[in-house]
Amino acid sequence: xxxxxxxxxxxxxxxxxxxxxxxxxxxxxxxxxxxxxxxxxxxxxxxxxxxxxxxxxxxxxxxxxxxxxxxxxxxxxxxxxxxxxxxxxxxxxxxxxxxxxxxxxxxxxxxxxxxxxxxxxxxxxxxxxxxxxxxxxxxxxxxxxxxxxxxxxxxxxxxxxxxxxxxxxxxxxxxxxxxxxxxxxxxxxxxxxxxxxxxxxxxxxxxxxxxxxxxxxxxxxxxxxxxxxxxxxxxxxxxxxxxxxxxxxxxxxxxxxxxxxxxxxxxxxxxxxxxxxxxxxxxxxxxxxxx
Amino acid sequence: xxxxxxxxxxxxxxxxxxxxxxxxxxxxxxxxxxxxxxxxxxxxxxxxxxxxxxxxxxxxxxxxxxxxxxxxxxxxxxxxxxxxxxxxxxxxxxxxxxxxxxxxxxxxxxxxxxxxxxxxxxxxxxxxxxxxxxxxxxxxxxxxxxxxxxxxxxxxxxxxxxxxxxxxxxxxxxxxxxxxxxxxxxxxxxxxxxxxxxxxxxxxxxxxxxxxxxxxxxxxxxxxxxxxxxxxxxxxxxxxxxxxxxxxxxxxxxxxxxxxxxxxxxxxxxxxxxxxxxxxxxxxxxxxxxxxxxxxxxxxxxxxxxxxxxxxxxxxxxxxxxxxxxxxxxxxxxxxxxxxxxxxxxxxxxxxx
Amino acid sequence: xxxxxxxxxxxxxxxxxxxxxxxxxxxxxxxxxxxxxxxxxxxxxxxxxxxxxxxxxxxxxxxxxxxxxxxxxxxxxxxxxxxxxxxxxxxxxxxxxxxxxxxxxxxxxxxxxxxxxxxxxxxxxxxxxxxxxxxxxxxxxxxxxxxxxxxxxxxxxxxxxxxxxxxxxxxxxxxxxxxxxxxxxxxxxxxxxxxxxxxxxxxxxxxxxxxxxxxxxxxxxxxxxxxxxxxxx
Numbered sequence: 001x002x003x004x005x006x007x008x009x010x011x012x013x014x015x016x017x018x019x020x021x022x023x024x025x026x027x028x029x030x031x032x033x034x035x036x037x038x039x040x041x042x043x044x045x046x047x048x049x050x051x052x053x054x055x056x057x058x059x060x061x062x063x064x065x066x067x068x069x070x071x072x073x074x075x076x077x078x079x080x081x082x083x084x085x086x087x088x089x090x091x092x093x094x095x096x097x098x099x100x101x102x103x104x105x106x107x108x109x110x111x112x113x114x115x116x117x118x119x120x121x122x123x124x125x126x127x128x129x130x131x132x133x134x135x136x137x138x139x140x141x142x143x144x145x146x147x148x149x150x151x152x153x154x155x156x157x158x159x160x161x162x163x164x165x166x167x168x169x170x171x172x173x174x175x176x177x178x179x180x181x182x183x184x185x186x187x188x189x190x191x192x193x194x195x196x197x198x199x200x201x202x203x204x205x206x207x208x209x210x211x212x213x214x215x216x217x218x219x220x221x222x223x224x225x226x227x228x229x230x231x232x233x234x235x236x237x238x239x240x241x242x243x244x245x246x247x248x249x250x251x252x253x254x255x256x257x258x259x260x261x262x263x264x265x266x267x268x269x270x271x272x273x274x275x276x277x278x279x280x281x282x283x284x285x286x287x288x289x290x291x
Numbered sequence: 292x293x294x295x296x297x298x299x300x301x302x303x304x305x306x307x308x309x310x311x312x313x314x315x316x317x318x319x320x321x322x323x324x325x326x327x328x329x330x331x332x333x334x335x336x337x338x339x340x341x342x343x344x345x346x347x348x349x350x351x352x353x354x355x356x357x358x359x360x361x362x363x364x365x366x367x368x369x370x371x372x373x374x375x376x377x378x379x380x381x382x383x384x385x386x387x388x389x390x391x392x393x394x395x396x397x398x399x400x401x402x403x404x405x406x407x408x409x410x411x412x413x414x415x416x417x418x419x420x421x422x423x424x425x426x427x428x429x430x431x432x433x434x435x436x437x438x439x440x441x442x443x444x445x446x447x448x449x450x451x452x453x454x455x456x457x458x459x460x461x462x463x464x465x466x467x468x469x470x471x472x473x474x475x476x477x478x479x480x481x482x483x484x485x486x487x488x489x490x491x492x493x494x495x496x497x498x499x500x501x502x503x504x505x506x507x508x509x510x511x512x513x514x515x516x517x518x519x520x521x522x523x524x525x526x527x528x529x530x531x532x533x534x535x536x537x538x539x540x541x542x543x544x545x546x547x548x549x550x551x552x553x554x555x556x557x558x559x560x561x562x563x564x565x566x567x568x569x570x571x572x573x574x575x576x577x578x579x580x581x582x583x584x585x586x587x588x589x590x591x592x593x594x595x596x597x598x599x600x601x602x603x604x605x606x607x608x609x610x611x612x613x614x615x616x617x618x619x620x621x622x623x624x625x626x627x628x629x630x631x632x633x634x635x636x637x638x639x640x641x642x643x644x
Numbered sequence: 645x646x647x648x649x650x651x652x653x654x655x656x657x658x659x660x661x662x663x664x665x666x667x668x669x670x671x672x673x674x675x676x677x678x679x680x681x682x683x684x685x686x687x688x689x690x691x692x693x694x695x696x697x698x699x700x701x702x703x704x705x706x707x708x709x710x711x712x713x714x715x716x717x718x719x720x721x722x723x724x725x726x727x728x729x730x731x732x733x734x735x736x737x738x739x740x741x742x743x744x745x746x747x748x749x750x751x752x753x754x755x756x757x758x759x760x761x762x763x764x765x766x767x768x769x770x771x772x773x774x775x776x777x778x779x780x781x782x783x784x785x786x787x788x789x790x791x792x793x794x795x796x797x798x799x800x801x802x803x804x805x806x807x808x809x810x811x812x813x814x815x816x817x818x819x820x821x822x823x824x825x826x827x828x829x830x831x832x833x834x835x836x837x838x839x840x841x842x843x844x845x846x847x848x849x850x851x852x853x854x855x856x857x858x859x860x861x862x863x864x865x866x867x868x869x870x871x872x873x874x875x876x877x
Contacts, residue, residue: 028422033422034421034422034423034425034426036370036422036425036426082608082612085612085613086611086612091368091420091421091422092362092368092568092611092615093611093612093615094422095368095370095421095422095425096560096564096607096608096611097608097611097612098422099370099425099557099560100560100561100564100604100605100607100608100611101604101608103553103557103600103601103604104600104601104604104605104608106600107597107598107600107601107604108597108601110597111597111598111601220429220552223426224426224429224430224433227423227426227427227430228430231419231423264441265441266437266441268433268437269434269437269438269441272430272433272434272437273434275430276415276430276431276434279415279418279419279427280414280415280418283418283419
């Protein structure tokens, strides 16, 4: 039963990872920009929520409405004011800028908030659960996170497939110059894409902060998990991102169970090993187009 | 230091040749030799604290030259080199502390171990490109760290020391310090020398071709994977040696620090970016800037560690966007001087010598 | 007739490589002008410079009296300039229908709508929902032209429409050209197929190594003049 429970928890955890991965995937899909600060931005979102709560005395749910628009704006400005200048043939400048930014954010958070673990409280929701059988219960909060992830991914898919702006996004990611010939302002679109990426990662960060504790140094782990979810699922596939997140989540929870029972491996490590296996045997990912 | 190209120059009467040096490059090399010589005699003229500072600077220079070789010349932008620093550290622990091998020999062993381990790493990492390659190397470094923690006998979860009884036996304190100093000088100068030699060689030419245009290079018959793999293994091994030396110096090994991405990768990258990626002189300039910010600025303004990262991180990000060739690039646009003979020029009658 | 497009002493290129040298050229409203020339003459660079994808380093481009040089590419569509790029350049993630729709992104009103474009190329009605990546060369070219028309341009730039296509397909495409320009639309046609170019054009320019080597009306130019201007012998 422990194992069944582990798998279920893994699927739910996968929802959170899919949320993280969405922004990374979007930025890469539209702009070909790999944002190494992605994880640190999530933590930034969590800290902004934390400060919002202590400044405005609101609930965690209210912070979504404060933090997400702020992060969207930061993303737009960061793209047009900084990242835009690094886009080109050479991947080095964009890697350096985002990596440097991540380090700066991490250490700035450390200076401002100190290394103490923080948490965001969702009250009783954190522990409420549904009793499925005598041995298995599912937490409400993780289910909500998974549902939000599915809704967000679904919404994004609908947006891309059926709206004129979504069409423009697809065109720009296919062929930027020809998109300009259609009258599409690619710089504006890049800004929007990055804004959306920052906004979704903020959502992920707030959920992370409510689900467990957080500290400035946690950013890099989230980046690695998001990246693994994207690769496992397959580059360029939004639903692949969800699947990748779930596979990673399950690998981690099962790995933790193995650690508990047998005393070795551990969740994070097993997740990494699964990632490496996918990389070795199916580099295009589970749902990615076979190249 | 010129080299004649093959038979074709014979056919044209040997009047055209490829030259890899220029007057300023030759002068630069002599200056470098002089500096190394001066640094080498430092232990004999005293200056203990200078020696200690220099060990720090030189080890970072060694790491910087290797990262530059990988990212600046081979197009392998890695943020996972902390893996090899960590493996180097633990090789030192196992060999010197647990098995009584001479610590300096252990450093060499660390280099070999890392070079060998880097091959399977490449197997996975080389399947990725650009930014995803970078993150992939980071993931792999994390795998190394976690596996190290899993290996019971390593006791990587605890802080461990190199003791006088085991690792450091046979050396007295001053002897040890001096030898560590000379080793760091050897690694730094050696790293620079290795990079210069690689660039002057056909391997270096192949590297640059691959970096500029991979498909084109393949078309010319260059084995892209093999070229990259050689450089990858060389650099990884060298970083392993440097990692081992750093820990011989600190005499203390713990997993979070040994495998730290901030200490061994972020700082190194910032150093190279500020100094100048893709040039052999860049890392040297970068290391000096690093030292100024690290030691001086944080002392004067009484700032602590995170500030070092914030300042250097902002500088590096700005350089990456607005001055991609770093300080060296600025200097070059002033006066195109070359400090090391790594460029190739065609010389001959009618062409400027 | 007034000049709709005026290129004056244009220098343009890619990075260190200069492709156009002091190029001067005029297109009057309602005209169809053909530009011929060997590969590398700079014909595509010229069209891309007018469309805004290539930056000019010297000289000027004026459209309907407005200086274009400071105007970014995506704004030129709004003025009424549409480029059918060399090699079609359809968006593979978009279906045929979506490719056409995105041509109208700039929102210029006019006779050309999705329906009228599908009337022009009835074949496309059947394959509307297909991914543009699965089309034949001729079908792609129809979509590319239709896509440009969706922005209701005053000036349409056609870059090597015949490239890689079978002669019958090319004939069919050019058969549609009169309808395209019927509303008074101005067209610049870059063509490797000299015969086709001369048959549709009011005036012809020949380019050689980034400069104009010959210009005139098709009936004024003889074969040997064109050959000399084309090959620069």
